[in-house]
Amino acid sequence: MIVMKLWYAVEQVVKGFLILLVTAMVSATLAQVFWRYVFNDPLIWSEELARYLFVWIAYLSAWLTWRHRAHIALDAVTYLRSPVLEMWSARIVEVLVLGFCAWTFHANFRLLGLTVDQPSAVLELPMVYVYAAYNVMTFMICGDILVNWLMGALASRSVRVPA
Numbered sequence: 001m002i003v004m005k006l007w008y009a010v011e012q013v014v015k016g017f018l019i020l021l022v023t024a025m026v027s028a029t030l031a032q033v034f035w036r037y038v039f040n041d042p043l044i045w046s047e048e049l050a051r052y053l054f055v056w057i058a059y060l061s062a063w064l065t066w067r068h069r070a071h072i073a074l075d076a077v078t079y080l081r082s083p084v085l086e087m088w089s090a091r092i093v094e095v096l097v098l099g100f101c102a103w104t105f106h107a108n109f110r111l112l113g114l115t116v117d118q119p120s121a122v123l124e125l126p127m128v129y130v131y132a133a134y135n136v137m138t139f140m141i142c143g144d145i146l147v148n149w150l151m152g153a154l155a156s157r158s159v160r161v162p163a
Helices: 002-038 046-067 083-115 128-158
Strands: none
Touching: 002 046, 002 128, 046 128, 083 128
């Protein structure tokens, strides 16, 4: 059960980080509007910062949405009222998502390697920090699937079937 507690702690850290990212993005956007209309002197960095913060917000939120299985889904299987079919359908989806995320996690490393020395246009931030958000998301989704499988396997071992 320590794995679930650790995974829950990771979720809480990500939620806190998301709050900071959203606060920073809104602040940068409000600063841009304020400087543009009050001082008639737009900030040159705020739009790029807000855009990159939004990229991180989107990817971390995608993981959080996956974690709570809140993504848009076809629920035709649930209308059949078959728990076995629902379980198998969920496992097939998890296998497909795990495979896709693992493959794109690996494939995205080439892009990360290309962008280590590529600065952004205004902030001159290495673009690898922006593109790394995708790898963080795919790593977290894979981790969530594997943790759930591990916890399910441990739970099924602890259930004793009477002979």
